[in-house]
Amino acid sequence: MIKQVQITNNVTHAVEVYPENHKEMKFMMDVAFRVSQESYDTKRKVGAVITKDRNILAYGYNGTATNSSNKMRDSKGEVLPTVIHAEQNAIAKLAKSTNSGDNATIYTTLFPCITCALSIIQSGIKRVVFYRYYKNNDALNLLLESGIELYKIEKDK
Secondary structure, three states: OEEEEEEEOOEEEEEEEOOOOHHHHHHHHHHHHHHHOOOOOOOOOOEEEEEEOOEEEEEEEOEOOOOOOOOOEOOOOOEOOOOEOHHHHHHHHHHHOOOOOOOOEEEEEEOOOHHHHHHHHHHOOOEEEEEEOOOOOOHHHHHHHOOOEEEEEOOOO
16 A cells, blocks of 8 residues: 655645556565665664666665774664665765756655755655654655655555
C-alpha cells in the first residue's frame, strides 16, 4: 500500500493512493533496502536511492567518510557525530556525478531528519518515498511546505 502524506488545514494526514508507477516505487524501495545492508551500523541500517526517469542516479547508506574508520557507535551505543546519513551519502554521490537532482525522487528506508530534508530541498529532489518514520518528524512540514511530494510505502496486507 502506498500513502501520500499531505497537509490540510494545518493537519498532516496520509491518503491511500495508487500511483501509475506503483510497481516502480516498490521496486526502488526494495533497492533502497538492499543498499541499506551495506551499512556497518549494528543497530540501524538505512539506505537511500535517487532516481529520475526510471534510472538510478545515486545511492547511499548510513556510514562514515571515505577512507575513515567504519566505527559508527561509541561504547554506550550512541551514534558518533561522524556518521553520514544515507540521504547525505546519496546526495554527495549525485553531486560528484554529471547528473542533476532536479525533479528526481529519493527512496529512503527511514524518513529524513531535518538536515537531510534541507539537503533534499536544495538538491532539487521533488519526491520522497519512505518506509518508516524517523524518531521525530520535524522535517515533515518543512518538506511539504517546500513542495516536496511525500509517499509512505507500507507492507501489503
